[in-house]
Amino acid sequence: MSPGICLFPGCTLEGSAGAFQDSLVRVFQALGVSCETLRDWSCCGATSAHAVDHDLYLALNLRNLAKAQEQGFNEVLAPCAACYHRLASAQLELGKDAALLTRLNAETGLGYNGQVAVRNIVDFLARDVGLDAIAAKVASPLTGLKAVCYYGCLNTRIPHSEPVDDREYPMAMDRIVEALGARALDWSYKTECCGAGLFITNEAVCARLVSRILKDAIARGADCIVVACPMCQNNLDTKQDTIRAAHNLPRPMPVVFVTQLMGLAFGLDESALKLAHSFVPFEFAVK
C-alpha cells in the first residue's frame, strides 16, 4: 500500500457527516490504507470566503496545503466535495502561477512549494486503492441491491483542470458499487445540482431540485442513492418527508455514503458505520 494519505476532514466530516468520516476510516483500515488526519487544518473557505475575497480563500487553502507539506505529505485527500473543490481549485491556481504563490507565501509567512496534490475520495478509491483490491475485501456481496450513484455538482467539475472522470457522466463510483456486488443503475441525475447551497436560505428551490433527483431514482427502481459528498447526503436525506409529500413521491429513498456501503459489503460492524444516523433508514439484509 502507498505510504499513506493525508486526510483533510473539513468542518463537515467532524460535524454533521460523522458517518462519512467513521465509515471511511474503518473502510481504510480494512483495506490497509494508512491515513493520517492533517494537523492544525483550517477552514477551506467553501461557504463564502471564495466568493467574497479571492485572496483570503487562496490564503486559507495555501495554509492547509503548506501544513500538509510540513507534515511530509505530497497528497491531500478531501472527502468533502466542497473542501475538495476549494482545495483543488486553489492548488490549480497556485500551482501554475509562481508569482501568486510567492506573493501569498510572503503575505502569510508560509513556505508552500505548490506541489501537494488534492484528491477526491471516489477517484482515490477507484484508482489508487483499486477496484480489484476493493472486490477482494468483499465478505458479503451486496447481491440484489440496486443503487444509483450521485456524484453531485462538485466532485467532477474543477474548472480548467484535467478531468479525473467524465465530468458529466462519471462512472468511478458506479464501478466501486459494482465491485461490491450491487448493481449500479443508469440514470439521468448523476451530476445534477441538488441545491445544497440553498438548504437554509431557499427551501422551496432546494426542495424542487431534490425532488427531481429522488423522483428519477425511484422511477429507476433504485434501493438507495449512493453519495460521496456530505452536503448532498444531508440535503437529499434530511427533509425527505416534507419533500415527498409536497412532490407526491411514492416512497422514501435512503441516501448512503459510498464508504458506508463498502463497510457493509466488507462485513464491518454496522453500528460503527452509523447507518442509523440518516433520517431515511437504509435497510439491506446482508447475507
Added chain:
Amino acid sequence: MGTVPSERPTGSETGLSPFLRDVNMENSRKKVGAVLVVGGGIAGMQAALDCANSGFKVYLLEQQPAIGGNMARLDKTFPTNDCAMCMISPKLVETGRHLNIEIITYADLRRIEGEAGDFAVTINKRARFVDEEKCNGCGDCEQVCPVSIKDTFNGELSERKAIYRLYPQAIPNVFTIDKNYAPPPCRGTCPAGVNAQGYVALISKRKFLEALDVVRERMPFAGACGRVCHHPCETECNRAKLDAAVSVRNLKRFVADYEWDLIRRGESVERPPSEIVPPEKQSYTEKVAVVGGGPAGLTCAYDLAKLGYPVTVFDANAELGGMMRTGIPAYRLPREVLDHEIRLMLDEGISVQTGKVLGKDFTVVQLKAQGYESVFVATGAQLAKKIPLEGGDAADVLYGVPFLREVNAGGKPSLGSRVVVIGGGNVATDVARCARRIVGEGAVSLWCLESRPEMPAHDWEIREAEEEGIDIHPSWGPARVVRDNGKVAGIEFVRCTSVFDEDKRFNPVFDTAEKQTVKADTVILAVGQVCDLSFLEGQVQTNRGLIEVDRLTLETSLPGVFAGGDNVLGPASLVEAVEQGHRAAESIHRCLRGLAMREDREPVARPKEFADIPSWAGCACVARNPMPTADLAERATSFTEIDSGYTEEMAVAEALRCLNCGVCSVCRECVRVCKARAIDHHMKDATRHVKVGAIILTNGYDVFDARRKSEYGFGRYPNVVTSMQFERILSASGPYEGHVRRPSDGRVPKRIAWIQCVGSRDVTVGNGYCSSVCCMYATKEAVIAKEHDQNIEPTIFFIDIRAFGKGFEAFYNRAKENYGVRYVRSQISSLKENPENGNIIVRYVNETNGRKQVVEEEFDLVVLSVGLVAHHSIKDLVDIAGITCNTSGFVQGKLPLPLESNREGIFLSGAVSGPKDIPETVMESSAAAALCGELLSAARGTEVRVKEYPVERDVTGEAPRVGVFVCHCGTNIASVVDVAAVSDYVASIPGVVYAEHTVYTCSQDTQERIKEVIRDKKLNRVIVASCTPRTHESLFQETLREAGLNKFLFEMADIREQCSWVHQREPGSATEKAKALVRGSVGKSKLLEPLQFRRVGVTKAALVVGGGIAGMTASLSLARQGFDVHLVERESELGGNLRRLHESLEGYDWRRHLETAIDAVASEERIIVHLGSEIDEVSGFVGNFATRLKGASNAEIKHGVILIATGADEFQPDKFLFGVDDRVLTQRSLDEKLADGFRADTVVMIQCVGSRDAERPYCSRVCCGTAVKNALAIKRKNPGAKVYILYRDIRTYQFKEDYYREARDKGVMFIHFPDDAYPEVTSTGKGLRVAVRDTVLDETIELSADYIVLSAAVVPDKANNRRLAELMKVSVNEDGFFMEAHVKLRPVDFANEGIFVCGLAHSPKYTEENIVQALAAAGRAACILSKPSLEVGGVVSHVDPDKCATCLTCVRECVYNAPFVNADGKAEIEEAKCQGCGNCAAACPAKAIQLRTFTDAQERALFRSILHEEETRSDHMVLADR
C-alpha cells in the same frame, strides 16, 4: 481547441498560387499524365471525373469497400430536398464505368515518394476475400451468411451480414467479407484449429449438417470430442465476460448426434448442393503405415486416405480407438459413438490390422522393408506410472490405466468394499467413478497430494465425482500400504503442505507430524501414465521417455518415420492428439511428394491476440443452456451415458448466444452458394504501386462521436440519436424503410427536438470551429420528417441559425412558415430521460407571454446535430503525404487557396480541409482538377486509353434476327422465375433466332459468349432479360460495339426488379410476367434502328465575361491549362471589387494578390483582354460559340466555352442615416478607412442591412466575417475602443468561428436583436445614438457611437445579368444572381452545355471562395476544351418538318435551348444541345417530334407485344404502324 487565429500569417506561409508559380519552368520537367484521388466520396468522384474527362488517367482510392462516401448515407439534401441517392447514383455509375478511372476500393495509402509532376505512390489493398473480377453482386452469399452484426452504414440501427455490400447501389457492385483482425478466442485456442464460431453460427441458423461438416474439417471425432473435450474454447470465450461462455462443446456434440440420429432412422443426410469442389481424390501408390489406432493415428490415416494414399493402421488391441476406448469410461463416451465415428473414417478406404503389437509382431524397420514408404508411430502412453510406496509393489495394489482398460473392455475387476484411489488427475476421477459404479455408494474415496484448487482434474469431473458420493481428500500423500496378513488393510497418509516449489516444479513437502491411517481393502494408484517405447529397439531416438521429433514436422531421427500424440507430447488431450494426426499426415504427404517440409507451417501456439468482445455486444444476459443429465441415483450405478444432449431448440438458443467476435465465422456457406466462385477466404492484402503527376486528397470527414458529450446520454438513452442516424431513419433504404420511428419501442415520434452544435463551436471537446452544415441539415431533417408524417412537431434548439449559402435563408424561412418548424434560441446543457416512457426531457429558456423563463419539455425523440470532425485517415497522412494539419485535425490549406497543401502537387478538396457542404465540395473538386490540369498540361492525354471498336456491320435491309439472353442473376431471378421456361418460350417467337439462359449475363465470360453468338448467329438485335438498365445497359451496349453491332440495336427487359423481387411469392405469375416483358422487348427490338454519332470540332478558346478576381483567376487557369482566353471587362481596368478590399479575415494581403494577378494576366500571351467592352451577341453551341463585342472593342470571337464572372456590388443603404450623416459608413468604406489609419473610441455595427429582408430575402454571407474582421482591426489599433456588433445571427462558419471567439475574448460586444426589431439610429448634438432591443437582457438599451457601420448586402447587377442571361439562354434567380444547373452537384454549370458561372455573379461569397469557384469553372470548361471533338447525336429528338406547324411549343419547352426555327421556318433540333430528355416529343401537339429509340412506333410495339401475344407473332401489324 480550435485554430488560434491571433497569429498573423506571414508571406512565406501563404501560397500566392496560382499567380506566383513559374508554370513554364515546371512544365519543362518530366510529368506523368495521371492523378491519384484519395477518397471516393462526392469530392473524390467529382475530382476523378473532371480529371479523367480532361485527359488524365485517374486512380481513385477508397478505404471503404465501395465509393459514395457520406453522401450515400444521406436521405435528402438541402435546400432543394433532392434525394441524395438519386443524385449520387448517376455519379457512381459514371465513375464506375469510366474508361480512365480505375477505382481501388478497400485500400489504404501507404507512401508518397517523388515530387509534383512525378509521384510514386504505394497502396495497400486490403483483402476483401471476394474476387472483384468474378463477383456479380447477386447477393446469394448474403442470404446464407449466418452471422449478423450491427450495420454501421445504418448507424447501428439495423443489422447486416458478415459478407456485405455497403449499400444496395454500391460501386463496385461486389461483396466484402468483414473479418476481425485477430481470430476469435474459441478458434484461436483450439489446438486442432476447429472453427467453433463457424459451426456455432451455422447451428444458430439450424444448418446442423453443414455445421457438422465444419467440425469435421479439423475434428473427425465430432461426437467423441463433443463429449470429452476439455474445451479451451469455452475457457476463453468472450461471452464469459458478459455472463457465461457459449457451450461450444455441447453444440459440437449436438450436431454429431443429429446426423447419427438421421442415419439410425434411415433418413437422408445429404447436404444441400454446393459449389465447393472437393479436391479430386488422387490414387497415390506409396503405402503408409500408421502404428496405433488412437485419435492421433486414426486422424493421420484418415487425412492420408482422403488424399489418396493406401494406408494401413496397426493396433495392438482388438479394437481401434486407443485411449478413447480403453481410457474413457462409457458413461462419458458411449462405445457406439466411437464405433460409428471410426467406421465413417475407415470407409474412406483404410486397411486395419488389429492385434498386431509393435516390437513383438513387427518393427519400424521391417515396415519400411515391407514397402511402407512412410510410417507414423502413435502408440500413446499405455503404461501406468509407478511410485515407490512401502507395501505398494505387490500385485494386489492396482493401477489406474490397466484398471480402466479392464473396466472399459467390459471386465469387472474384483474390488473390496473400501476402495482408496490415489491421484488428483482425470484418470483418478475416472477410476474412482468407475469403482463407485462397481462397488456402490460410500465405498470409494479419493486422496491426492494437491490442494483442491491445485487438482489437475477438471472441475466438473471433481464436482460430478462428489455428486456421486465419492469422498475427496486433498493435500494428503500416501506413506505406506498397511497390510494385515499380507493383504491390504489400509493406507497411511501424511499431510502434504505443498506440491510445487517456487519454480512450479513438482517437489512435494510433507508435514510428517500430521498423519492418518485409512482402512482399505483395495488401493488403486492413478498417479500418471508413461509411454512404453521398448518396441523402438533403439531404431528411433528418444528423450526422457518420449520420442524425439521435430516439433514442426513430427519427423523422428529415422527419415520417413514420424511420431506423434502421447508418445511425443506425454499424456495429452483428445484435441491435441488430433492436431498431431493432422500434422503428421501433412508431413507424410509433403515427404512423399517431395514438397518443402517446413514452408508455411506454424507450430501449435496460442495466438498473440484474440478478437475482442465486439463493441456492439450489449449486456443482455441470456443464461447458458444447461446440459440435461441423467438422474443422479441412476447414473451413479450404471455405465450408461450421463449427459443426454441438447434438443434442437436448446442448441439453437445456445448458438444464438455467440457474439461472433471474429465477425466472419469462416463457415464457408458463401463459398457453397457462390456460383461465380468468387469467394476466397485465403486472400491476402496486396501492394500496388502507381505513378501519378498529382494527388488530390478528398478524405472527407467523420461525424463527431456524440458519446463524448455524455450529458446528452447518447448511447444510454435509446431515443437520443445522431443526425446521421436520423438521415438513415428517414431513408427508404434505412433501418425502418423510411418510416420515422424511434429506436426504443418503434413508436412513431410526435415531438422531435434537434440539439444544434453537438461537438461544434465547443472548445471543451477540442472543436472550436463551426461545422457549417448542421443548421441546414437539421432544418432539412425537420422538414422531411414533417413531410413523412404531418403529425410530427419539430423543434430546433440553436445558438445561431447559419443559413449562409445560396437559397439557404429562403429554405429556413419556408421551414418556419410553411412547415411550422419551431426554432428556439437556447443551447441545451443536458438531457434527461423519463424512465417511464423513454421520452427525453429538455430544459431550456423560453419566452412565454413576453417573459423569459426556464421550462422543461418532453420530446419523443431527440436528434443531436453532430458536427463534422477530421477524417480518421488524416492523422496518417501527415507521415504518408508530408502534409500538415491545423489544430482541429483537418489538413491545413494555404492562404488564400485552401486547395493547396503545403506539399506541392498535392491538392485538397472537400471536408479534408474543414467542414463544408456539398456544392462547395464539388466546386473544390473541379477546381483541384483545374490545378492538376495546370500542373500537368504538358502530359495531358499521355496516360489515357481510347477504346477502338471494330467497324459496325451494316444491317440495313436485313430481317430482324433477335438473340435473347435470360439471366439467372445467381439465384436472384432463377429462384422465382423459371428462366429456362422463359428462354424456351422466347425462342418460339418469330424473329428470335437464338435464346439461352445464363447464370450471370453480366459476367466477363458471358460477354465473350454474347459476342460469339452475335457473330455465329448473325444477330442484328440483342435482348438481355435481367436487372435494371440503369446500371447494366451500357455494359451490354459496349459488348455489341465490340462485336461490330450498332449499340442502339440493344434492348433490355428488367425481370429482376419487376418480376422476381416484387413477386417473390408467386413464381408462376412472375414467370408469365417475365415472358410478357421479354415479348415486349422483342416486339420493340424489331423496330430498333442503328443510330450514328456525329463529330463536331471544338474551338479551344474560352470567353470569360468579367475582369474581377474570379474572371482573372479563371482566365489564368485556362491559359495555363493550354487554352486561349478572351477576357471581357466593361470597365476600363481589371480588378472589380477586390480593388477596394485590403486583407482577409485571416490576414491575407489582397492588395498584393490583386497586383500580382493583374501582372500575370498582362504577361500571359494566351489571354486577350478586352477592356471597356460588353457582350453584344452570342450564337452557336457548346464547342462552337461565336460572340460579338460592343464598346471599346467590337471583335468577333470564336470560342468553345463561356464563363460568366460578372460579379456583384455592395448595397447602398437608405436607412440608419446613411448618406445623411457621414459618420455612418458601410463595412467596405470602413475597410478602406482602416487601411488609412482610422481610429475611433466607440463603433456600433449593424448587421443584415439590406439582407434577409422582404426585398432581399437572402443572406449576404460575408457580412458577419467582415464585421468581425473590422472589429478586430479597430481593437488592434485601439485596444480600449468599444465595438458593438448588433446582430440577428452570427454566421461565422467553419474556422471563421475562431475569429468570432477571438473578438469576444478581446471585448467586442455582440448584442442580439429580434428579427423584426431593427435598431434605431439618431443623431444628437453630442453624437450618434443607437437604441437596440437586447433579447438577452430583454430590454432596450441605448448606445452612443462615434461611428456607425452598416453591414450592407451584396447585390447583383440585375439588369445586366438578365441581359446576359437572355443572350446566352441561361437563367437568373429571383434575387438576380445567375442560376446554376443544379445547386448541389453542378454548382458552376448551366443546363446549357458549355456555359459556366463563378464568383459573386453566382451568389455572395468571400474572395477566396470566389477564387475557388473560378478555378472550378475553369476545371469544368477544360473538360470540354481538352477534347479534340464532341460526339453529338444518338438518342436525340428529331423533327419531321412536314408535320411541324412552327408553333414554338418545343422551343419554349426545352430547358437546353436545343430546338430552333430554321431557315425553312420549321423547328429543328440542335443535336449538340439535345440531352434526349424527350420533353419536346411529348409536348409537340402535331407529333412532329420523335425521340430516337423511344419513338411512338417503338413504344407502341413494346406495349402491344406485352399486352397481346399475337402482336409479336404477326410482324406485319406492328410494321404497318410505322
